[in-house]
Amino acid sequence: MKPKVAFFDFTSCEGCQLDALNLDVGEVLGLLGAVDIVNFREVKTDRSDDYDIAFIEGSITKESEIPRLQAIRNQAKVLVALGACACTGGVNCLKNAYSSDELLKGVYGECASFYNTIPARPVNAVVPVDYYIRGCPPTTAEFVKVVKALLLGKRPDLPNYPVCTEC
Numbered sequence: 363m364k365p366k367v368a369f370f371d372f373t374s375c376e377g378c379q380l381d382a383l384n385l386d387v388g389e390v391l392g393l394l395g396a397v398d399i400v401n402f403r404e405v406k407t408d409r410s411d412d413y414d415i416a417f418i419e420g421s422i423t424k425e426s427e428i429p430r431l432q433a434i435r436n437q438a439k440v441l442v443a444l445g446a447c448a449c450t451g452g453v454n455c456l457k458n459a460y461s462s463d464e465l466l467k468g469v470y471g472e473c474a475s476f477y478n479t480i481p482a483r484p485v486n487a488v489v490p491v492d493y494y495i496r497g498c499p500p501t502t503a504e505f506v507k508v509v510k511a512l513l514l515g516k517r518p519d520l521p522n523y524p525v526c527t528e529c
């Protein structure tokens with residue numbers, strides 16, 4: 363049976379997912395043949411809560427994202443943090459230098475009360491992470507390498523260094 367793969371975005375620019383889509387035709391056909399993609403909001407509307415491998419894009423910046431991420435962790439056998447925002451908090455951590463009030467009023471003005479924000483944090487500040495694909499965005503080659511390793515039941519061999527500034 364093919365592993366079921368899901369992609370989830372939290373607070374992010376979605377560039378990591380776009381980059382994951384930026385595969386050449388041969389790679390796409392190879393990967394699509396080996397996995398079932400059951401959640402990928404940018405490319406399909408069908409969704410399933412039954413998946414084995416979850417790729418998480420983005421950092422956690424809202425209370426509501428915490429239970430959502432925990433539910434994904436409970437379901438996924440393997441959870442991969444995809445990109446600098448997920449791995450380290452990324453550019454979203456810039457907001458941590460300001461109070462929630464300052465930020466919300468500066469960005470949303472009078473609508474600020476509709477938003478509930480918390481300091482930006484990486485995925486592993488909320489749930490355990492199995493693998494990290496670093497970069498802003500990660501390279502397509504590293505993404506493919508991780509997917510192939512997971513399909514073979516191997517530990518992905520990736521450099522453990524940040525490309526972007528950590529917060």
Ligand code: SF4
Nearest residue numbers: 374377445446447498
């Ligand atoms: Fe966008 Fe970079 Fe964050 Fe990926 S890591 S979501 S490309 S800002």
